[in-house]
Amino acid sequence: MNKNLTWFNVTALVLGFAFLYIPILILVIYSFNESKLVTVWGGFSTKWYASLANNQSILDAAWVTIRVGLLSASLATVLGTMAALTLDRFKKFHGRALFSGMVYAPLVMPEVITGLSLLLLFVAIGFDRGFWTVTIAHTTLTMCFVAVVVQSRLVTFDRSLEEAALDLGCPPFKTFFIITLPLILPGVVAGWMLAFTLSLDDLVIASFSTGPGATTLPIKIYSMVRLGVTPEINAVSSILIGVIALGVVAASIVTNRAEKERERAERAAFAQG
Amino acid sequence: MADTKDPTGSSKAKWLVVAVPYLWSAIFFLAPFFIIVKISLSQTAIAMPPYMPQFKDLATAWDAVRQFSLDNYVFLTEDPLYIAAYLSSLRIALISTLLLLAVGYPIAYGMARAPKGVRNVLVMLVILPFWTSFLIRVYAWIGILKPEGLLTMLLQALHIFGPDQQLKIFNTETAVFIGIVYSYLPFMVLPLYAALEKMDHTLLEAAADLGCPPLQAFWKITFPLSLPGVVAGCFLCFIPIVGEFVIPDLLGGSGTLMIGKTLWAEFFNNRDWPVSSAVAVVLLIILVVPIVIFQNQQKKL
Numbered sequence: 001m002n003k004n005l006t007w008f009n010v011t012a013l014v015l016g017f018a019f020l021y022i023p024i025l026i027l028v029i030y031s032f033n034e035s036k037l038v039t040v041w042g043g044f045s046t047k048w049y050a051s052l053a054n055n056q057s058i059l060d061a062a063w064v065t066i067r068v069g070l071l072s073a074s075l076a077t078v079l080g081t082m083a084a085l086t087l088d089r090f091k092k093f094h095g096r097a098l099f100s101g102m103v104y105a106p107l108v109m110p111e112v113i114t115g116l117s118l119l120l121l122f123v124a125i126g127f128d129r130g131f132w133t134v135t136i137a138h139t140t141l142t143m144c145f146v147a148v149v150v151q152s153r154l155v156t157f158d159r160s161l162e163e164a165a166l167d168l169g170c171p172p173f174k175t176f177f178i179i180t181l182p183l184i185l186p187g188v189v190a191g192w193m194l195a196f197t198l199s200l201d202d203l204v205i206a207s208f209s210t211g212p213g214a215t216t217l218p219i220k221i222y223s224m225v226r227l228g229v230t231p232e233i234n235a236v237s238s239i240l241i242g243v244i245a246l247g248v249v250a251a252s253i254v255t256n257r258a259e260k261e262r263e264r265a266e267r268a269a270f271a272q273g
Numbered sequence: 274m275a276d277t278k279d280p281t282g283s284s285k286a287k288w289l290v291v292a293v294p295y296l297w298s299a300i301f302f303l304a305p306f307f308i309i310v311k312i313s314l315s316q317t318a319i320a321m322p323p324y325m326p327q328f329k330d331l332a333t334a335w336d337a338v339r340q341f342s343l344d345n346y347v348f349l350t351e352d353p354l355y356i357a358a359y360l361s362s363l364r365i366a367l368i369s370t371l372l373l374l375a376v377g378y379p380i381a382y383g384m385a386r387a388p389k390g391v392r393n394v395l396v397m398l399v400i401l402p403f404w405t406s407f408l409i410r411v412y413a414w415i416g417i418l419k420p421e422g423l424l425t426m427l428l429q430a431l432h433i434f435g436p437d438q439q440l441k442i443f444n445t446e447t448a449v450f451i452g453i454v455y456s457y458l459p460f461m462v463l464p465l466y467a468a469l470e471k472m473d474h475t476l477l478e479a480a481a482d483l484g485c486p487p488l489q490a491f492w493k494i495t496f497p498l499s500l501p502g503v504v505a506g507c508f509l510c511f512i513p514i515v516g517e518f519v520i521p522d523l524l525g526g527s528g529t530l531m532i533g534k535t536l537w538a539e540f541f542n543n544r545d546w547p548v549s550s551a552v553a554v555v556l557l558i559i560l561v562v563p564i565v566i567f568q569n570q571q572k573k574l
Contacts (some may be wrong), residue, residue: 009386012379013395019376020402020458023413026423030416083294090291099291102298104568108509110516110560112533113553116540117305120550123322124308140301143294172286194404201406204518207541218408225412225523229419237409244404252397 024241031234048235058236061220065200068131068216072138073196079139080146080191081184087147088154106144114141115208122209129211137209138199145198146191153187186255193251197244306557313550314341324546345551354535355552359559361530365446365521366514369453370507373461376454377506381465382495385472396466403459411452411523418443418451418524444526452520457513461506468502469495501570508567512560532556 031049035042052058083103090096106114118137122129161183165175181188203218210219217236224233315324349355384395402410417423420439428434442448472495480490496503518533525531532552539549 006386008379009383013383013387016376016380016383016458016462017398019455020399023410023417023455024402024405026417027409027413079294079297082290083298086291086294090287093291095295098303099295099298101568102295102302105564106302108512108564108567110513110533110556112516112518112536113309113557114302116536116549116553117309118301120308120312120546121301121305136301140297143297147294197404201408203408218406221408221412222519225408225415229412229415233412237406237412240409241405244406245401248401248404 027234028238028241031231031238033231033234036231048231049239051232052235052239055232057215058217058220061215061217064131064214065217068135068138068206068214069196069199072135072142072199073192075135075139076143076146076195077188077192080143080195081150081188083143083147084150084154088151103144103147106141107148111202111204112208115205118205119208129209130214133209133211134206134214134216137205138195138202141202141205142195142198145194146188149191149194150184150187153184157183186258189251189255193247197247200240200244309550309553311341312547313345313554314343315547316340316342316344317545317547322546323544345547346555348548349551349555354530355532358530358532358535359555362515362517362532363559365449365453365529365531366511366517369450369457369514370511372450372454373457373510374503374507377458377461377465378503380458381462381469381502384462384466385469392470396463399459399462399466407456408519410456411520414448414452414455414524415443418448443524444528446525446529448524449521449529449531452524453514453517456520457510460509464505464509465499465502468499468505472498505567505570508563508570512563512567515560516556 030041032044032046033040033042034045034047083099087100087103115137118133118140119129121127122133127133157180162175162179165179166172170178201218202216203222206216207219207222210216217240221233221236224230312324317324380399384392384399387395415422418440419425420441420443422440422443425434425438425440428440429436429438434440442451476494476498477490480494481487485493516533516536517531518537521529521531521534522537525534536549536552536556539545539552
């Protein structure tokens with residue numbers, strides 16, 4: 001295998017990953033800068049983190065963002081998993097083409113269009129804009145990502161286990177919860193994580209669909225950035241990056257371990273049989 | 274029949290599984306497009322919501338429909354700003370997609386050739402920045418590209434720049450290209466990697482045994498086989514880039530014209546809902562063809 005790792009490949013990887021990571025690294029390093037000037041290093045300090053703790057508007061925005069993220073990711077996971085099952089299992093029903101279009105289109109649809117159209121819907125039906133409208137907007141966007149992630153899991157799924165359960169008289173709903181769901185769980189968990197971080201991250205759709213009292217963290221950060229680059233923004237950003245990186249790494253370790261355990265169990269079962 | 278054995282096979286359960294996400298998408302994704310079209314045909318009004326006509330009840334609905342006009346669309350063609358913004362967006366999206374392909378292909382290739390155990394770690398490393406906020410990643414580049422920023426300091430320290438010389442790419446299209454390539458790189462690398470990883474290496478070995486030089490083997494074997502990944506990656510990047518707002522707004526300054534920025538300004542600064550709806554409808558019409566191609570591609574996967 002090593003003969004494939006030519007100098008060209010190694011250079012491409014090193015440069016590529018340096019490009020991806022150096023800006024983030026710089027951002028985190030400068031959040032510990034004593035100086036208020038972002039580009040001048042004035043010594044190590046954690047004072048910007050301390051000043052964050054006293055910034056009520058940032059704390060409020062963070063709280064709104066977390067609530068929107070948890071709720072919309074959970075709703076999106078339920079809806080997205082159902083959508084994935086529909087696309088994977090039911091190959092023929094009226095309006096299937098329209099349905100798959102509605103699932104895949106939001107993945108690439110420019111956010112300004114999705115955001116504006118949702119806002120106009122909320123105004124047309126007289127729905128007061130705020131926490132709930134942002135949650136609905138994020139659910140609509142992220143359920144499509146969940147559907148794609150879960151569907152990729154369903155494609156590699158061994159249907160004979162389900163069929164065995166059904167043949168033995170297990171009701172369909174129960175079969176789903178004791179056979180199907182545990183097997184596709186890594187996909188469902190990954191889908192939830194993706195939905196949560198997308199919601200945490202979104203500026204454009206949230207700006208359109210938000211209302212009084214529901215300023216999310218990206219909207220807050222964006223208005224701060226427009227006023228100028230400050231170490232305080234670096235500090236919020238670093239916390240966000242840290243939380244998400246920890247979450248993603250933890251989730252991947254958990255799903256990897258679950259995967260290995262499942263494979264071992266399967267091998268053991270085959271060996272016995 | 275596999276269908277009768279389905280875990281969601283009882284008709285009531287099946288109906289529920291299909292209907293719930295279907296209805297949600299129809300209400301919150303499909304219906305808004307009809308509303309956007311309707312409002313793009315309306316007139317601006319000083320009211321809340323700021324457009325005319327309003328549908329109050331069925332009796333006056335026909336009168337309201339008769340007030341529809343194409344004025345907003347005519348306005349878009351009369352003001353050269355809008356046409357210039359559409360063209361500039363398409364041009365920037367096309368150039369950035371090609372840049373992404375040029376930057377992303379060697380990375381994906383290197384990943385696909387890496388030892389098996391390392392590959393999953395590399396995939397993880399590509400995905401990780403994608404999970405961290407888009408806004409934050411764009412923000413990170415402001416500090417680097419600013420005239421008094423870190424890149425200028427680096428160039429001065431290396432004596433490539435004189436002490437008074439400053440980098441002049443912040444608030445230009447160059448900065449927008451850098452920001453776009455940086456932000457969208459995972460979207461390009463992952464589909465390319467998926468296609469390259471599936472490739473059968475023995476084909477290249479056979480070509481080499483028959484005396485084909487490596488570069489020629491790449492263009493005759495590797496590249497054609499990776500084409501599905503190339504197409505998927507390009508569409509996954511091109512379509513959203515056309516409507517991109519955050520990157521041109523934060524890195525491009527006032528000199529960069531992109532339709533996402535125009536729409537945002539029309540809506541949030543000018544409060545002209547009918548014109549911004551018309552801008553969105555035209556953008557959608559431009560993107561319909563690439564979106565349909567992208568969907569057909571997705572269905573095949």
